[in-house]
Amino acid sequence: MIDKRVADLAAAVAPIHDGAAVMIGGFGSAGIPYGLIDALVAHGAGGLTIISNNAGAGEEGISALLREGRVAKVICSYPRTPGSIWFERRYEAKEVDLEIVPQGTLAERIRAAGSGLGGFFTPTAYGTRLAEGKETRMIDGRGYVFEQPLPADFALIRAEAADRWGNLRFHATARNFNPVMAMAARHTIVEARQVLDGPMEPEAVVTPGIFVKSVARYAVRP
């Protein structure tokens, strides 16, 4: 029988090891798996590479991981939101490495990893500082940059609803990076506001369960 439901958030994050690359869904405050991140802070794994659009704000979420010194590197598009105090502190103290990736390239690199592609050419960032050192190519008279797939060991995902097969749907703009990160990690962990008793309607599924390893309930909405 297929049943991806686990007892709680702590059980869900237990496999995350020191030095792991961890994708974390969300954009702004929408779709961030706060419950799983709190559980990861409590779990204690360190030396993490965090792949996410932002680098946390305030004392919550990725900020808490940075505050507790668990993060060795951040790969993101926009680390500097008002209130990203813990990222800024760790960055200025050179305690955390930073790789900046344009947002669409970040999404596409993650998708390439999840889809088994070896890389792609994108026009984004051609001729800019973010393309320095990268392979470029002229295609039909236009400049493109070669970008590599970006996989991860784990993905922490926030869903609106999940069933025991791991099928997921999302709420409003909380969808963002969650479906694509679910595809790209070797071990995808989901917090769902609702864990359904029965199956999700097949047409309503956004992320098919094949991409999901475990599901824990976390009913709090930010």
Next chain:
Amino acid sequence: MIDKRVADLAAAVAPIHDGAAVMIGGFGSAGIPYGLIDALVAHGAGGLTIISNNAGAGEEGISALLREGRVAKVICSYPRTPGSIWFERRYEAKEVDLEIVPQGTLAERIRAAGSGLGGFFTPTAYGTRLAEGKETRMIDGRGYVFEQPLPADFALIRAEAADRWGNLRFHATARNFNPVMAMAARHTIVEARQVLDGPMEPEAVVTPGIFVKSVARYAVRP
């Protein structure tokens, strides 16, 4: 005001010109825009390049376009289903060119065109006859083939429901190539089994209306 609804199928296909590259959604008998194809046969445009997974069967759909001599080239993954008599006849008489693309590569080349990418490396077909003459690359010890984006002038799409903004949803396995082709053509034409009076629920939309130019009602289900 945004209103993509047009009077009928004939009005929808009227802009298709001789020599156009036309994507046609569907796999097997599911999700094929039979109404639009019939209208295209009646419309009369010829010298077409047809991009689709199959090359028609029986006397309907793409087979009718082939029978009437409107097709100069087919780009597809699987032209040879039982009953592909018109494709076989035209192919054997050297009246139609054929480009065979592995099915996943076909989907991904169409997606690259719709998403503004310059091409990608895929492991599919590496070392086979279908990679002959193509650029290859070893990435982490594995062979990949470079594949180019595949755009089109028009796409003919079959949807279950559409609203006046062009938002679409699909039915069961009639989804297949329809959403990705809707993204990749300069002019995307939709036949919808239902044209809604009001807006579609935003979470239920599979293809956002931005990818759609016109919508005509065609209530027949195969």
Next chain:
Amino acid sequence: MIRLSDDDVARRLARDIPDGAYVNLGIGMPNRVASFVPEGREVMYQTENGLLGVGPAPDAGMADPELIDASKKLVTTIPGSAFFDHPTSFGMMRGGHLDIAVLGAYQVAENGDLANWATLDDNYPPAVGGAMDLVVGVPRIYIIMRHVNRDGSPKLLEKCTYPLTGLGVVSRVYTDLAVLDVTADGFRLVELAPGNSFEDVQSVTGARIAA
């Protein structure tokens, strides 16, 4: 010189957003444009975080904390809205499906180069977001900004000195002093803000303007 208010510049730009357009508005001044689009035009705003058809701020008590725009502001849906994920959102941008993007800028060069994501101050960590994807994909990039910096130095230049966001991407610039097109021959004056002379505007611009 007589300078338009930020709202008046946004109002001027809004006149150039046609009925039926698909538009991405950047954070800050660009975001104000939506409120000035003339009545009777149906415009679909895209926000990069996965919503086409961005509606106004919610009424008190009706906010959905997971329904936000790219600046993290609470928004609503409108009839015709659709939600989608990030790969689809940036496919819309890069694939040329949007009609117009309205962005702010630190600098615009006469060849259309845009600098709007980083300064020369290396103390700050860099942050790029979706700007580089927008500028390569959207056919009309409209810049809305003050004509000069606070210290009076020009933002419209022969060549950008700040790190570039994109090369040759800007179509038109709306400032508190003028509207300028970027052409193959450099900046070309479209119109002056009321009460200013061509010479006034040229004098605070770091590149030649064709009248």
Next chain:
Amino acid sequence: MIRLSDDDVARRLARDIPDGAYVNLGIGMPNRVASFVPEGREVMYQTENGLLGVGPAPDAGMADPELIDASKKLVTTIPGSAFFDHPTSFGMMRGGHLDIAVLGAYQVAENGDLANWATLDDNYPPAVGGAMDLVVGVPRIYIIMRHVNRDGSPKLLEKCTYPLTGLGVVSRVYTDLAVLDVTADGFRLVELAPGNSFEDVQSVTGARIAA
């Protein structure tokens, strides 16, 4: 030699499909495997045309003409099913998300090369479908086929003579005479069909089998 029936070969292979597996079954003989998977195992079958969780044929009168599998047969959904589009479907394959694919073959070589999409007969137009995507992405490729061609010539070879589908991709081969693993050292016998000797099977195989 005593040959298993096609159903018996499918039944033997089905024993190796574990509970909870995600499996793609090719058209023809591979498709029969589903009906022989032992009771109590929940297996999710993927069909490339956009369904995970393929159920059995519909009851009379309940058919949905737009709910089909890759061989265009009418199917049903089961609890836990999901629909998706082609890019997602082939992302599942290439991205290594499926556990097992069961395919037919014209030829399998001792290095795991597979030929199952084209013969040397150029009169037919070529047709590849999704086979090449499956074999590069799915970690376990199981081949189900007759051990020899109708004329008695071997299908298990030192080197394929037909156009390849993929290089070094086959994990295991199930035939009417034996089950063979593909290893770094070539074919290795897993088991013989009842009543056959190793020498019998080796004599109709075009490559050396390690016992």
